[in-house]
Amino acid sequence: MSIPILRLTNVSKQFTLHHQNGLTLSVLNDVNLEVAAGECVVLDGASGMGKSTLLKLIYSNYRVSAGSIQYTEKGCKPLELTTANPRALIDVRRHHIGYVSQFLRVIPRISTLDLVAEPLLSEAGHNEQAIQQAREIASVWLTRLRIPERLWGLAPATFSGGEQQRVNIARSMIKPRSLLLLDEPTASLDALNTQTVVTLIQEAIAAGAAAVGIFHDQAIGKQLATRRIDMNNFRSIPCAAQ
Amino acid sequence: MVVARSAPILRATKLTKRYGQRTALIDASFELWSGEVLAIVGESGSGKSTLLNVLAARDRPDAGTVEFQLKDGTIEDVFQMTEAQRRLLARTDWGFVHQNSADGLRMDVSAGANVGERLMALGDRHYGQLRATACDWLARVEIDPSRVDDLPKHFSGGMRQRLQIARNLVTRPRLVFMDEPTSGLDVSVQAKLLDLLRQLTQQMDLASVIVTHDLAVARLLAHRMIVMQRGCIVETGLTDQVLDDPQHPYTQLLVSSVLQP
Numbered sequence A: 001m002s003i004p005i006l007r008l009t010n011v012s013k014q015f016t017l018h019h020q021n022g023l024t025l026s027v028l029n030d031v032n033l034e035v036a037a038g039e040c041v042v043l044d045g046a047s048g049m050g051k052s053t054l055l056k057l058i059y060s061n062y063r064v065s066a067g068s069i070q071y072t073e074k075g076c077k078p079l080e081l082t083t084a085n086p087r088a089l090i091d092v093r094r095h096h097i098g099y100v101s102q103f104l105r106v107i108p109r110i111s112t113l114d115l116v117a118e119p120l121l122s123e124a125g126h127n128e129q130a131i132q133q134a135r136e137i138a139s140v141w142l143t144r145l146r147i148p149e150r151l152w153g154l155a156p157a158t159f160s161g162g163e164q165q166r167v168n169i170a171r172s173m174i175k176p177r178s179l180l181l182l183d184e185p186t187a188s189l190d191a192l193n194t195q196t197v198v199t200l201i202q203e204a205i206a207a208g209a210a211a212v213g214i215f216h217d218q219a220i221g222k223q224l225a226t227r228r229i230d231m232n233n234f235r236s237i238p239c240a241a242q
Numbered sequence B: 001m002v003v004a005r006s007a008p009i010l011r012a013t014k015l016t017k018r019y020g021q022r023t024a025l026i027d028a029s030f031e032l033w034s035g036e037v038l039a040i041v042g043e044s045g046s047g048k049s050t051l052l053n054v055l056a057a058r059d060r061p062d063a064g065t066v067e068f069q070l071k072d073g074t075i076e077d078v079f080q081m082t083e084a085q086r087r088l089l090a091r092t093d094w095g096f097v098h099q100n101s102a103d104g105l106r107m108d109v110s111a112g113a114n115v116g117e118r119l120m121a122l123g124d125r126h127y128g129q130l131r132a133t134a135c136d137w138l139a140r141v142e143i144d145p146s147r148v149d150d151l152p153k154h155f156s157g158g159m160r161q162r163l164q165i166a167r168n169l170v171t172r173p174r175l176v177f178m179d180e181p182t183s184g185l186d187v188s189v190q191a192k193l194l195d196l197l198r199q200l201t202q203q204m205d206l207a208s209v210i211v212t213h214d215l216a217v218a219r220l221l222a223h224r225m226i227v228m229q230r231g232c233i234v235e236t237g238l239t240d241q242v243l244d245d246p247q248h249p250y251t252q253l254l255v256s257s258v259l260q261p
Helices: A051-058 A086-095 A112-124 A128-144 A161-173 A191-206 A218-224 B048-055 B083-092 B111-121 B127-140 B157-169 B187-204 B215-221 B239-244 B249-256
Strands: A006-017 A023-035 A040-044 A066-071 A097-100 A179-183 A210-214 A227-230 B010-019 B022-032 B037-041 B063-069 B075-077 B094-097 B175-179 B207-211 B224-229 B232-238
Touching: A006 A051, A023 A051, A040 A051, A040 A218, A051 A179, A051 A210, A086 A097, A086 B232, A097 A161, A112 A128, A112 A161, A128 A161, A161 A191, A179 A191, A191 A210, A191 A218, A210 A218, B010 B048, B022 B048, B022 B063, B022 B232, B037 B048, B037 B215, B048 B175, B048 B207, B083 B094, B083 B111, B094 B157, B111 B127, B111 B157, B127 B157, B157 B187, B187 B215, B207 B215, B215 B239, B224 B239, B224 B249, B232 B239, B232 B249, B239 B249
Parallel strands: A040 A210, A040 A227, A097 A179, A179 A210, B037 B207, B037 B224, B094 B175, B175 B207
Antiparallel strands: A006 A023, A006 A066, B010 B022, B010 B063, B063 B075, B224 B232
16 A cells, blocks of 8 residues: 555544643544545544544644644655644645535625635636636536525525535535545435535545545445444543543 | 745744833744734733734834844844834835724824825825825725715724725735724624735735734634733644634633633
């Protein structure tokens, strides 16, 4: 096997709650995990087992208590995410690691089409042709995710929950990335849209991306997983109640 | 964001500021790069505004340095410059948006003159051009250009803040300091101003330092965050790291005290 795109070594995460008598919650312990391009690793475990925490650690949204997380872009030196400077993290998030959740953080007043096109627009600069192309690609994504064209010019603040969720998926996936972190992107979508999202993820993986995902729906996990990981492996006390 | 430059646009090293017996700022160090928005958060009296004023050379530190990268790439210690050099910098390459618009605007001259003033200070004398630029900038900050001859004292609070922004950005500065730019505004007006700031900082590849006590403002605008308590920087990181996984007891208190930042 070639060099894995993602390598976690002895990663642990505790939360210290300074205002709850300094209570320490040990959520993950000694996580060792490698993910290669073309893989879709699905995390299995009950609620509160640290699945989302693990994705957030990889995205450097949470900071590790111990251990190493290395991201290696093809032909590049590994980047140690746990010690990388903020600029390097912003850069890696912009270009290489995408986080797909079910929540759209609404930015007021920007049209849905531009919101979806934004990851491409930020690279287009003032190049009219590139801007046009970005908007065209965005319209393809919105069409595939069944957002009616009459809504494209509106800001999504007033959209239904499911519509916002699909706008967020389009926005998070429009730019091809090497590593996708999927935090229940299909939760509460209807069957048709769920299948569309599954297809979009499969296309990304077929194109060479790696993915680590959480899916509460077992059937979807089964459909997408090339490998499954039991979160019990990463607990100091198996199945400890939170 | 352009990452081509190999040095930060602003570097603060071990800044300390005392007012009499009281130390308002202790050993503050950080770097800011072109295109980056940095939020300084903390409660009142934590030293946020002191830090901002020292960075913007409005106040001299008792120890430490502030280095700024000039347009030509050379790096200068701001407090080693002559007063005249510093004033030129403050009028051209820097901007400062005040919490209270009365501190940043001339209330008894027209909106157009407020926008044109910095250009005139740079030697621009063509009245027609100044007026056209002023109208253009009023439109960019979403003020109807037909208000160009009106006085800011007849503007609403939100309009005054936007006029302050236009007045600062007209010289295309590379670094802008903002002191609580949205506080005291209605929520709806705040959103408009925030969105405008976000778009303008992106379009102009501005570096900016924003002092705010509003964590939601920081989340929306800033790439990075500095948390201050009693004059010390107690935590730094990407905005979402600090807000979602705060490490320091004070940051945890700050984050848990607000409704859904």
